[in-house]
Every structure is written in structure tokens, then in C-alpha cells.
Amino acid sequence: MKLLKLSLRTRIFISMILLVLGASILIAGVTVYQYKLEAEAYHRERLERKETAIRENINFVLASTTYMVNTENIPSIFKQNQKIYEMSQVHEMQINIYDLEGRLLISSKENFFKDTTDYQIDKPILAKLDASSNRRYLLKGETNGEKFQSSYTYITDQRFKPLAILYLPYLQDDSVLNRDLNDFLMRLGEVYLFMLALAIILSYFLSKYITKSLKIISEKINQTRLDKRNQKIELSNASEEIYALISAYNSMIDELEESAVKLATGEREQAWREMAKQVAHEIKNPLTPMRLSVQSFERRFDRHDPEIEHKVNEFCDTLINQIDTMSSIASAFSNFAKMPAQQNETLNVPKITKLALDIFNENYIVFNSEKEEILAKFDRTQLIRVVTNLVKNAIQAMDETEDPKIVVSIDEEPDNVCISVCDNGQGITEENREKIFEPKFTTKSSGMGLGLAMVKNIVETYKGSINFTSKPGKGTIFKVRFPK
Numbered sequence: 001m002k003l004l005k006l007s008l009r010t011r012i013f014i015s016m017i018l019l020v021l022g023a024s025i026l027i028a029g030v031t032v033y034q035y036k037l038e039a040e041a042y043h044r045e046r047l048e049r050k051e052t053a054i055r056e057n058i059n060f061v062l063a064s065t066t067y068m069v070n071t072e073n074i075p076s077i078f079k080q081n082q083k084i085y086e087m088s089q090v091h092e093m094q095i096n097i098y099d100l101e102g103r104l105l106i107s108s109k110e111n112f113f114k115d116t117t118d119y120q121i122d123k124p125i126l127a128k129l130d131a132s133s134n135r136r137y138l139l140k141g142e143t144n145g146e147k148f149q150s151s152y153t154y155i156t157d158q159r160f161k162p163l164a165i166l167y168l169p170y171l172q173d174d175s176v177l178n179r180d181l182n183d184f185l186m187r188l189g190e191v192y193l194f195m196l197a198l199a200i201i202l203s204y205f206l207s208k209y210i211t212k213s214l215k216i217i218s219e220k221i222n223q224t225r226l227d228k229r230n231q232k233i234e235l236s237n238a239s240e241e242i243y244a245l246i247s248a249y250n251s252m253i254d255e256l257e258e259s260a261v262k263l264a265t266g267e268r269e270q271a272w273r274e275m276a277k278q279v280a281h282e283i284k285n286p287l288t289p290m291r292l293s294v295q296s297f298e299r300r301f302d303r304h305d306p307e308i309e310h311k312v313n314e315f316c317d318t319l320i321n322q323i324d325t326m327s328s329i330a331s332a333f334s335n336f337a338k339m340p341a342q343q344n345e346t347l348n349v350p351k352i353t354k355l356a357l358d359i360f361n362e363n364y365i366v367f368n369s370e371k372e373e374i375l376a377k378f379d380r381t382q383l384i385r386v387v388t389n390l391v392k393n394a395i396q397a398m399d400e401t402e403d404p405k406i407v408v409s410i411d412e413e414p415d416n417v418c419i420s421v422c423d424n425g426q427g428i429t430e431e432n433r434e435k436i437f438e439p440k441f442t443t444k445s446s447g448m449g450l451g452l453a454m455v456k457n458i459v460e461t462y463k464g465s466i467n468f469t470s471k472p473g474k475g476t477i478f479k480v481r482f483p484k
Helices: 008-064 071-091 123-131 175-222 240-300 308-337 349-357 380-396 430-435 451-461
Strands: 096-098 104-107 136-143 146-156 162-171 346-348 365-369 375-377 406-412 416-423 465-471 475-483
Touching (some): 008 162, 008 175, 071 162, 123 146, 349 416, 375 475, 380 475
Parallel strands (some): 365 406
Antiparallel strands (some): 406 416
């Protein structure tokens, strides 16, 4: 995970160094492996050449001897004129000859190493030699840290009848090859040390060059804001890819500014237009009964009427009620327009939510919380407003429900607190889903439709979110999430 947090510059730097190191290790490994294969092939071919030459020499001795050629006369034939010692010196090989049962008949040297001083060939070797297709068996081994190859072949007469077994022990001398290998690896190491130093220098400047342009672009993107004028990027000597990225960013800035101006102007005009229409409509509603009441009172006013005092009181009560309605309209618009102040107050969300529910007398409201204490930073008053508005909407949605039920739940998530308000009311129709958070939208005969819009405004101010799921005729679930 820490590697993923490294900067691009550091990744380029490390990648180039690892590439050089990996290449050097790979080449060194392949070189050592190739040297070993060549050494094995060299010793195998050298043994085969010597074996062929010795067999030809043996055939010549057998053809020119005066003894009868059979297994019993083999020692006498090769001791005559010290032929076996002569062949051993010429070919620089120790020569051992065994009978067909594996017993030693004659040897050019009595002491070499353990497996050449044995006077009996092991039976498994005899069996493998007899089973081989080419009448030859090659045994590889290691003694005292030195590798050797032992060749077993049959000596035959002119009719190709086996007479004896020729055993040639061959000690592999890898000193020359090892010296060449060490010299090559030393030179290779010097070359790659130079390449590593060069790669470090190149990767430093190359990573710096590549990331310089990206760093400038990144800083500009981080500084991009919708509420201020953004500066374009002007960069020279950039690569084709970086230049394309810069061009795309500058085009985006032009389009963003143009769209922001149009959007701000349109939204401002639309907001004032809608707000003016809504305020005019809401204020006009109480003004009409006030006008009718004044006109009626003016027509029927009689200062000598014995019930005049009672009528005046009724008239005043009517006007006061309508004035209170207009005052509540003004307060509602004021509360909607007022942004909640950011407070760093740490609240126990379940406790405050339960406190907000205490104002409701409905016995079908149920409160659940997985923990008694879930702390989050939120304004106390605004949290109460959020809960009460959601619960009020749930209550109003169940006017025609036979068995109403509202469940308010508090759940703790890894980074958020979730408040759920679930009801089994009429639900929200498909056509109203997209309008549910609009400031003036309402499905009720009374009210101004500012409740959910105000809740959304509060929650988003605190970096939270509000969403809902609903099934017509079955109920609705509103969920509010905000950071701890």
C-alpha cells in the first residue's frame, strides 16, 4: 500500500534503477547457466573423443596380439610390452578393464580415487550397461568436491562378442572455465556498476523533467474553483502528450467560465422569479380573507349595536389569525434562506434525535439505535430541525393509513452516521421523485413545500447527503448521512 502512495517521480526513479539491476542479475544468471552447460558439453565430448581413441587403440592391440583373444588372456595381452601403461600415458587417462562379471582384470594405475580402486563393478551398473541400447553407460558423480564422469563400455572381438568391460574414469577440471567465468562476471559487474550510476543520474533528471509539467498542471487543477476566475496554463517546451493535456485543461476553463456565468445568471433570475411568485402567492392567500372581513365589518358596523364589542373582538381575532399566518410564511422563507452556521459541537446523535422526537405525541413512532452513544460534529438546533421535518413529513404521509408506523433508526458506519426515517404511508409516486427536494414543491393542501428543501440544505452544508427509497402504497425510507 505504501508503494501506491509514492509520487510518479519516485516511481520513475525506482523503476529505472530496478530495471538496470534486474537486467544485470538476469544476464549474470543466464551467463553462469550457459557456462555450466558449455562445461558439461565440453567434458562430455572430450570423454567421448578419448573413449573412441582408446577403443581404437585396444582393437589394434587385440588384432596384432599372438595370444588367443578371450577374456582370460586380456591381462596378458595388455601387459605385454606394457601396452596398457603406454595407452594411459598417450591418452592421459586411467584405463581399467574388468571381466563380464565385473571383476578387475587389469588397471593402468592402482590408486586414483575410491571408485577406481574398487575391484568389483556394482551389479546395478552391470545391469544398466547390459540394458543400454548402445552398450555404453555413463555415470556422473562427485568425490571430495570434484566432479567426475565414469564411462563403461564393452570390449569386443572381431565378431563383436563381448570380451571385457572398459572403465574410463574422467575427472572434470573446471578451473580454466571457472577462471574465465569469474573474469567475465567481473567485467560485467564493472559495466553494470557504470550503467547503474548512469541510470541513477538519468532517472533523476528524466523523472524531474517528466513530472515538472504534471506538477504544474496538478496545482492548477487543485486551484480550479467555480466561484472565482481560473488561470490558464501556459507552458513551453512540453511534450506532445503534456501539451494535449494543457490544451484540454485550457478549453475546459473557457467552457467552465462560460457555463458558470450562464448558470449563475439563469439560476439567480429563476430563483428570484420563483421566490417572488411563491411569496406573492402565499401572502395573497391570507390577504383575501382579511379584505373580505374588513368590507363585511364596514357594511355592518353600527356603533349603537349592543353586540358591537363582541363583533369587534371577532373581527380583531380574524385579522390577528391572518397576520399570524403571514408571519409564519415570512419565518418559513427566512429559515429556508438562512444557511446553518458551522458549529464544531460534538453531539451524541441518538440522544439529540430522541430529544427531537419527544415533541410528537403519536404512539406509533418507534426509535432504534444500535448504540447509546454515537458521536458526530453537528449543530444541535439544525439536527433537531432535520429530524422533526422528516418525522412531520412521515406523519402527514399516513393520513389514510389504517395501521401507521414510523421507525427512526440511528446506525454507525465507518466514517458516517446514518439517520433513517421509515414509514408505511402512501409512498412517493414516480412523477414526484425528482421534485421532492424542490423548494416550492408539496403534495399537501397546506404548507409551502420548504421542509425537505431545508433539510437537504442543512445536510449538504455539513458535507452530508440525503436520499430516499419509496414504493407507492407501501411506504418511504429517508436516509440522512453526515460525517462523524
